[in-house]
Amino acid sequence: MKPPRFDYLRPQTLAEALELLDRHGGDAAILAGGQSLMPMLNLRVAQPAVLIDINAVPELDRIGRSGDRLSLGGRARHNDVFRSAEVAQAAPLLTVALEHVAHEAIRNRGTLGGSLALADPAAELPACMVCLDAEIVAASVKGERRIPAGAFFQGLYTTTLEPNEILARVDVPAAGTDWRFGFDEVARRRGDFAMAGVAVAVREESKAVAECRISLLGVEMSPRRMEAVEMCLLDAPLGTAANIVAAQSALRDTLEPIEGSEIPPEYRIQIARELLARVIRAMAAPVSGKRTH
Amino acid sequence: MPRASTRRLVAGRGRYVDDIPAKGEVYAAFLRSPHAHAAFEVVNISAAAAIPGVVRVLTAENIDPVCPPWKCVLRNAPDLQSPEQRPLARRQAVFQGEPIALVVAQSRAIAEDALELIEVEWSERPAAISLEAAAMPDAVPAHENLKSNICWRFEHRSGDPDKAFADAEHVVLRRLVFARKTGVPLEPRGILASYDPSTNGLIVHVSHQMPHQFQLHLAELLGMSPLDVRVICSDIGGAFGIKMHIYPEEVAVCAASRILGRPVKFIADRVESLSSDVHAREHIVEARMAVNTSGMITAIDVDDIQGLGAYSVYPRSSTAEAMSALRAVGGPYRFDNYHALLRSVLQNKVMTGQYRSVGHPVAAAITEALVEDAAAVRGEDSIVFRQRNFLPTEAMPWVSPMGARMIDLSHHACLERMLTLVDYPRLRQEIDTWRQEGRIVGLGLASFVEFTATGAEAYGRAHVPVSSLDGVMLTMEPTGEVRAQCSASEIGQGIQQGLAQIIADAVGVRADKVRVALGDTAASPHGGGAWSSRGAAITGEVAWTAGRKLRNELLNVAAAMLQTTATSLDLRDGRILAADTGAERIAIGDVARTVIFHPYDLPAGTNAQMSVSHTWGRDADPFLPTNGVQASLVEIDPISGLVRPLRHWVVEDCGRIINPLLVDEQIRGGVVQGIGEALYEICRYTEDGQYGSGTLADYLLPMAADMPDIVVAHVETPYSGSQLGAKGAGEAGTCGAPAAVLNAVNDALRPFGGRIDAMPISPVDVLRALGKLPAKAGA
């Protein structure tokens, strides 16, 4: 478990980083928190010729809000996002979900950009970004490119990011007070990647659901909006028994679960359906409307 | 009393193998078979050898001339058939991960780079993987030319089990499946072998449980005198049984050092540990219990198929696990008729071997599952059933159907204590309330017997060089402090502290005035090391006697100095006192200094011994049975089927307790490993023998956040055959925990009509048992 040889570069500015990335492209790997890349290097699963360490690039970890937009830097550490008051206010879904991401030590190093770029099907943040309708901002020597989260994730460990692009930032629409969020997941042990998880965002107008976004993690190869399920919840108060049943059966019809013998697809479907109901009920319950925990 | 070495270890000052440097050391990495079963030819090593920093690439061609193959042979089990094994496989690889070549380089990273350039031609063979398939008469053979994969078959019958089953009022049966798991010590296996051609001496630092046994095997394999092979085990970061075997890697590294004439170091990384340390368990057991009209157990019948992996592990044999299970089945109960059948099966997987509580958890799980079923068919509380069937104190000593001498056990007392500890009637009521609230909760009990502190019989009759004796040498320093050399091993369990306390009490000094050294074959007397929870029971007994000898020497000299008799003196806290008044007469430091520096002040011919030694091994009782009972309270998440242990209780009888803190922590750690066995840990193979549990993301260990509070209580029934009365305590936690958790889960599932019969308990199976998922196809 020793990495193969590689050259190590540590750019001091974003421009320098982008230039290096442009030069080395497919031969390079960006090193952010290293919580996924280092094990992959040690296992020799990843064998990049060049490692471009972005930890010295200033500003890349900025978390800030301007108007109705919350901007999260690509190198924002999980724990900084988790503890940010601005995030808790503008995108509380992230605060709730991050509690499930790994363990304290890993959250201290692991980054938002790393998690999104890696696109692990069981990771929390990709599903949340889809649910939040966030925009991913990719930077290259040619400039910036904005990609809706819903179009960013392409499958197992696959995104639309080009080899010469850095995931520079994520723009999340700041939630108004009419939005409510729910999140829950099932993992084998505390901090493990989820066997299934559900993220739900709902906007209500005169006590009926006017907008709804639902995405899952750990169930399919990559996160996407569950439109057929969302439809079941529209135009009615949140959490009616009939709507929950309808949403659950729509979910079963929609899902294309990951195959596997240890965790068979029907198990993932079953827990996803139960989680969906649990999350919606918790959101509908007045005391714990915001946090489902 | 906390152990003296705690501060050093938590300060990061431990000295594990990788912390020990040797001038000119080079690093080894192994090329391992990617296939479960294949013929191969190493065709080209030149590209690998050409990498700058590579010292040598070695294959079986190079190693075989300095080290012959070995083979697991037990003289008392002549039918056992295990193939020859070599440091590096030659032309045939029989499990994925088997070492086939070795690169020695200036760094481990360079060595790993070189591995990728070794050219090997592979020709895959069908592999024997699943235990059931491998045990079939027409199975794919695990080795070429193997007539049958059944490495060993054992059958035992006592009494008339057939008649007992025919006459039974009730017969209950279970088929339980136990997956493979492994030990996962914090410190992986590691070795630093330094061969010096000028002295023909080999110094080996190794993370191992028995330095002396390791020394003998190495000497034999390398054709050296044990006097020229010095084995040093410094700090050991956990072992759990996986470090008591002779592995190909360790031997290959010693052979490489011999060939190169320079120090070679190998530290297994986590992937290598998980995929080449011995695995354990892997049983499919069908068991029946016969109960008569008065609710007494009349017979037990067990059919155990056990997976061995590619070889029966050298030198103690993988079959020990199953034999130990068969011996412990029905342990706490009195029954007269027993039939046991064992088939130990070779497979194209890593070897299985002795791991904490060897076989006992399997026995406890079977027995206690049957006990629950038997009580259920009788419509009574299983506690009543247990109390009726326990071997009563007045019936001891009693010889079990497998020939184990049951002595000094306290089943009823332990269960009584447990019922008070958990507040049984109230807890049952509480569980009823929770169930009415819709929670899925269950309580499980498990009584167990564990055979500890194995004596001479077990391996002596097999002609495996396992020391049944231990040795302790004590030296009185001129300061009045005591230096000890002991043949036990400190593997993290704390025996170093335990021995210091025993010696201190025996001599009459404070524990901090005793320094205990262990683990160096050049310094400590030959002895057994650490396994079978033997330290306190065997080495401790030796230490006590050695301490008493030294005390007598001191009292005799003091008597001479004080012109009185030894019997009128006492020795406490480092001071010689008048036995009657307790008045201080002289400090032992002064006695020691007189003997060492001014012997002319003593009567001529005193010749007091300031160094004493004692060796001893038990000749009675091949094992010391211990007993206890565990209880587990679990809750099942109705959505996911995940089992959460809420609380765990242990009442345990390990005889005389020397250090309660150490014993309790041994119990707790053992329980956690047992919970891991019940809920999380599994070594998975695909159907074609690809290993799937090579990282700690795939091999799930129990983690602190998921563990319940563990309440520990004791009943003390000293072993009647020794002065100290200590028995083994290190494995009891692991012994009973899986059974208790399994029973708890099945108690929780009972209202739903489902049941779990496999460990680790999968949440998928739990949802099936709850009726929330359709049953497995074909099940």
Ligand SMILES: Cc1cc2nc3c(=O)[nH]c(=O)nc-3n(C[C@H](O)[C@H](O)[C@H](O)COP(=O)(O)OP(=O)(O)OC[C@H]3O[C@@H](n4cnc5c(N)ncnc54)[C@H](O)[C@@H]3O)c2cc1C
């Ligand atoms: C024990 C453990 C448990 C974990 N549990 C969870 C969990 O429950 N949920 C979860 O979501 N995650 C979990 N993780 C993963 C963790 O969140 C990772 O940190 C994260 O997935 C990757 O972030 P990183 O900053 O460490 O990225 P790195 O490891 O540095 O990089 C990961 C990949 O992303 C690329 N990359 C990184 N940053 C960028 C960027 N800005 N632009 C373009 N490409 C980039 C890298 O080149 C690499 O390919 C766990 C990790 C561990 C070790």
